[in-house]
Amino acid sequence: MTGSNLTLDVVLIYPDLLGTYGDSGNALILKKRAEFQGMKSTIISVDSDEKIPTGGDIYLLGGGEDGPQNYARDLLARDGGLMSAVDQGAVVFAVCAGFQIIGESYVDSKGDIQPGLGLLDAKTSRMPKKRAVGELVSKPLFDMGQQYLSGFENHGSGTELYGDTQPLGRVVAGVGNLDSGEYEGAVRGKIVCTYMHGPALARNPSLADFLLYSATGTHPLLHHSVDDLQRLLLSERLAKVVRS
Amino acid sequence: MTIIFEDLSKVKLSEKLRSFVAVGAASLTGLVIRKLKVGQGGTLPGRVLMALDPKSLTYLSRDVYSLVVSGTNGKTTTTAMISHILSNYRTYSNATGANMDFAIAFALSQRPTVSCEFSKAREIGVFEVDEAYLPTVAESIRSKVAVVLNLSRDQLDRNSEVRMVAKRWREFFEANKDIKIVANCDDPLVTYAALASKNTTYVAAGCSWNLDASSCPLCEAKICFDSTSWRCQSCDFERPEPTWNVSLEGDIYHEKQYQGRMNLSIPGKFNEGNALLALAGACALLNSIGEELDVKSSVVALSEFSGSGGRFATYCLDQFDGAMVRTYLAKNPAGWDALISTILASSKKCKVVMGLNANIADGTDTSWIWDVHFEELTDRFPEVVVVGDRRYDLAVRLAYADITPILQEGTQIEVLKGLELDEGTEVIYIGNYTAFFELQKELAN
Numbered sequence: 001m002t003g004s005n006l007t008l009d010v011v012l013i014y015p016d017l018l019g020t021y022g023d024s025g026n027a028l029i030l031k032k033r034a035e036f037q038g039m040k041s042t043i044i045s046v047d048s049d050e051k052i053p054t055g056g057d058i059y060l061l062g063g064g065e066d067g068p069q070n071y072a073r074d075l076l077a078r079d080g081g082l083m084s085a086v087d088q089g090a091v092v093f094a095v096c097a098g099f100q101i102i103g104e105s106y107v108d109s110k111g112d113i114q115p116g117l118g119l120l121d122a123k124t125s126r127m128p129k130k131r132a133v134g135e136l137v138s139k140p141l142f143d144m145g146q147q148y149l150s151g152f153e154n155h156g157s158g159t160e161l162y163g164d165t166q167p168l169g170r171v172v173a174g175v176g177n178l179d180s181g182e183y184e185g186a187v188r189g190k191i192v193c194t195y196m197h198g199p200a201l202a203r204n205p206s207l208a209d210f211l212l213y214s215a216t217g218t219h220p221l222l223h224h225s226v227d228d229l230q231r232l233l234l235s236e237r238l239a240k241v242v243r244s
Numbered sequence: 245m246t247i248i249f250e251d252l253s254k255v256k257l258s259e260k261l262r263s264f265v266a267v268g269a270a271s272l273t274g275l276v277i278r279k280l281k282v283g284q285g286g287t288l289p290g291r292v293l294m295a296l297d298p299k300s301l302t303y304l305s306r307d308v309y310s311l312v313v314s315g316t317n318g319k320t321t322t323t324a325m326i327s328h329i330l331s332n333y334r335t336y337s338n339a340t341g342a343n344m345d346f347a348i349a350f351a352l353s354q355r356p357t358v359s360c361e362f363s364k365a366r367e368i369g370v371f372e373v374d375e376a377y378l379p380t381v382a383e384s385i386r387s388k389v390a391v392v393l394n395l396s397r398d399q400l401d402r403n404s405e406v407r408m409v410a411k412r413w414r415e416f417f418e419a420n421k422d423i424k425i426v427a428n429c430d431d432p433l434v435t436y437a438a439l440a441s442k443n444t445t446y447v448a449a450g451c452s453w454n455l456d457a458s459s460c461p462l463c464e465a466k467i468c469f470d471s472t473s474w475r476c477q478s479c480d481f482e483r484p485e486p487t488w489n490v491s492l493e494g495d496i497y498h499e500k501q502y503q504g505r506m507n508l509s510i511p512g513k514f515n516e517g518n519a520l521l522a523l524a525g526a527c528a529l530l531n532s533i534g535e536e537l538d539v540k541s542s543v544v545a546l547s548e549f550s551g552s553g554g555r556f557a558t559y560c561l562d563q564f565d566g567a568m569v570r571t572y573l574a575k576n577p578a579g580w581d582a583l584i585s586t587i588l589a590s591s592k593k594c595k596v597v598m599g600l601n602a603n604i605a606d607g608t609d610t611s612w613i614w615d616v617h618f619e620e621l622t623d624r625f626p627e628v629v630v631v632g633d634r635r636y637d638l639a640v641r642l643a644y645a646d647i648t649p650i651l652q653e654g655t656q657i658e659v660l661k662g663l664e665l666d667e668g669t670e671v672i673y674i675g676n677y678t679a680f681f682e683l684q685k686e687l688a689n
Contacts, residue, residue, distance in 0.1 A: 015455075016455070016458035016459060016466070017458075017459060019455065019615075020397060020400065020405075020456075021400060021609070021611050021612075022611030022612050022613065022614035022615050023611070023614075024614065024615065025611070025614025025615075025641070025644075028614070028644055029644060032644055047458070047466070048458075048459065048466060049465075049466045049477075065405040065406070065407060066405070067405075067407060067464075068459060068464070071459070071464045134608070152608075152609045152610075152611060154400060154609060197609060197611045198609075198610075198611055199611055199614055202614065202637070202640050202641070202644075225643070226640065226643040226644065229636065229639050229640050229643050229649070230640055232636050232639075233636035233637060233639070233640050236636050
């Protein structure tokens with residue numbers, strides 16, 4: 001959002017490293033929803049050999065394979081663009097591996113503890129039980145016009161929050177951050193994290209609008225036919241989880 | 245007790261008996277399944293066989309000269325093409341597409357046990373193998389040749405990461421230098437595995453999906469692609485020079501010698517790549533047994549190949565107005581993207597129907613549909629009919645690509661038959677795994 005309140009730049013970080021689970025779809029959804037509100041929006045896709053711009057409005061980090069996770073962390077730390085953008089008040093939406101690397105520390109594929117970027121009070125370690133794979137439903141702890149959040153989780157490590165980092169939702173079905181805990185995702189200031197793939201914003205348009213509001217201060221005004229489809233998808237997914 | 249049989253094999257009597265009982269039980273299971281019409285009879289009988297005789301793969305494959313085909317996309321088609329090329333030989337194949345160890349064991353168990361007039365003829369096995377099972381199966385059946393097609397993201401909720409598969413292949417190829425590798429050099433992950441062997445034939449089979457190979461598997465730096473080649477921008481990992489290639493006009497070359505023109509009756513640029521790998525694979529297998537493939541006649545034979553298991557097949561929907569549907573199977577983003585290019589390459593008037601399920605065989609996470617470039621279709625197909633258990637996921641994805649999804653309930657065949665079509669419009673159906681086979685079953689009835 002630059003000056004006139006009419007543009008929204010969505011920065012998609014390293015889709016070549018953190019784009020394995022369809023999370024790049026979140027960028028498209030944010031762009032289109034901004035356009036529905038009459039804004040001009042651009043997706044700036046930044047590959048791992050490119051510099052991260054600091055003037056974006058929303059920064060997206062997706063899920064990825066274990067190997068590239070350390071590499072992405074190294075590049076992000078060296079580049080510094082993401083941290084500068086956060087200092088300037090940008091919104092960050094990080095999913096799964098992206099969630100893990102922006103915390104204080106995480107465990108890599110070899111089992112070694114790795115320092116994260118320290119943007120969140122969150123520590124990620126291997127979960128004692130098997131990998132969490134399946135539908136994940138939670139009740140959001142923030143006011144966002146949706147009673148439940150729905151996604152698909154697929155992670156072998158769990159994340160513990162502390163300090164001023166709050167969870168995004170309370171788990172209704174699935175595992176979420178920790179198999180011994182009851183929460184899903186994380187929120188600290190304008191940083192929002194989740195374990196939900198799907199991608200998360202496809203099933204949860206209200207979460208997309210929550211991020212857009214956080215970035216622009218404007219509420220969605222117009223109803224768009226795609227909202228109906230997304231509500232249908234969300235209720236179909238929720239009904240399926242309730243039945244099983 | 246060890247007995248020497250007529251075929252001069254020395255096998256312990258207990259082993260022979262065990263195998264005999266296991267094969268009998270498996271065949272009976274297969275027979276029942278086919279009689280009851282509850283399946284194609286490749287999975288359960290194989291499981292019965294392996295449960296009763298875990299070593300059956302090794303035992304049943306003796307004297308069979310085998311080739312395995314593996315990769316994320318194109319296994320069934322390439323396997324069927326190789327069987328088609330080698331149809332003058334006595335071949336065994338898991339043609340139904342069931343591709344784990346037990347399915348291959350079952351295919352082998354259907355070898356006649358009594359000697360017959362062919363007994364002196366070479367017996368050849370052409371098997372498609374699931375990516376994760378390639379090392380085990382190739383080792384158990386002492387495969388002579390492994391044809392490796394491509395590797396990309398597929399069913400991430402249950403599969404290992406793509407690079408783990410490439411790494412396992414690499415370790416296996418390194419430890420088994422006798423196996424002839426026939427590899428698609430346009431795919432960096434396949435090449436990474438194949439480079440572990442000195443015994444590799446490289447085939448320029450094409451690879452339009454490179455999102456899973458954007459970083460180097462050796463040093464993690466970026467891999468740069470141009471229209472014909474690729475290389476790591478940091479280390480010396482680069483596309484090897486192929487010995488099989490096909491020109492833009494479809495002229496096939498092996499070691500720079502012209503072999504004929506590609507003239508497939510099934511659509512898709514990717515199928516030309518599969519055909520090239522099939523030729524190279526068949527050639528390598530025959531070489532391994534001291535024979536030579538007549539490549540030029542094989543190229544001609546491939547023009548008559550009509551697909552396998554309903555892939556690329558056309559069916560008549562209504563005998564009165566003659567409306568036709570062509571059915572395509574795509575299971576992952578690379579497969580869908582390849583079919584999208586195929587649809588766009590045809591100038592025929594058509595209506596597109598897409599089916600999406602998320603059963604265990606499909607992978608239960610549908611996030612991957614957001615990696616498919618549906619936007620390519622928007623200008624030509626502003627509307628697409630969506631069916632299947634996960635049609636809402638697909639509908640949302642299409643809507644964000646500015647395509648209007650027409651949601652339809654009911655069986656897929658009912659939806660297809662209920663379509664209002666202008667004269668001369670062909671229906672193009674693309675479904676993922678279980679959606680596609682549900683439709684095939686409905687079409688067969």
